[in-house]
Amino acid sequence: MYVYITKFKHQKTNRLINEKLSKLGYRNAIIRHNKYGKKYIDDNVFFNVSHSSSILALVISNKEVGIDCECKHTDLFLPELKKVLNEDFFNVIDFYSKEPTGLIKFWTVLEAFIKCVGFGFCKELNYFSINPKTNTIYNFLDNTNYNFSTFEYQENYVTICTKGFLKECTIISD
Numbered sequence: 001m002y003v004y005i006t007k008f009k010h011q012k013t014n015r016l017i018n019e020k021l022s023k024l025g026y027r028n029a030i031i032r033h034n035k036y037g038k039k040y041i042d043d044n045v046f047f048n049v050s051h052s053s054s055i056l057a058l059v060i061s062n063k064e065v066g067i068d069c070e071c072k073h074t075d076l077f078l079p080e081l082k083k084v085l086n087e088d089f090f091n092v093i094d095f096y097s098k099e100p101t102g103l104i105k106f107w108t109v110l111e112a113f114i115k116c117v118g119f120g121f122c123k124e125l126n127y128f129s130i131n132p133k134t135n136t137i138y139n140f141l142d143n144t145n146y147n148f149s150t151f152e153y154q155e156n157y158v159t160i161c162t163k164g165f166l167k168e169c170t171i172i173s174d
Contacts, residue, residue: 001169038118066116068108108159
């Protein structure tokens, strides 16, 4: 698994995807979209993109993967979160709320998972449960555990989520 991080410039997104896939041997890859808009290519190569106000992150893997990055200083308020989430998440939110920027970290976990499964916010958020103590998410739709890892990069939280075991990844930045 490779994670590429660069300074964010909107026009660079597709160019970065094509450049990095090309370096891995997928020079003529045709990027397709699932019915929810998630990009993919054939050949069991999966990727996902995220950006914050300052960085662009791309993850490429041999299994379904999602990534999200958010600036640690983003305004995210608990009442807004509780409008989007059901009561099952309140204990998880309490767990993350112990840190000053914990809600931002929680949001990256949530979004990385949603992007990994490929639904985006098109489905109600009641088909999974998050266990922040084990860095796992159980998906009730496919009865599978997903794993996530969060790290800090230049005042951002970056979370990667994948189906099954999360192996080591190589982080490349410029």
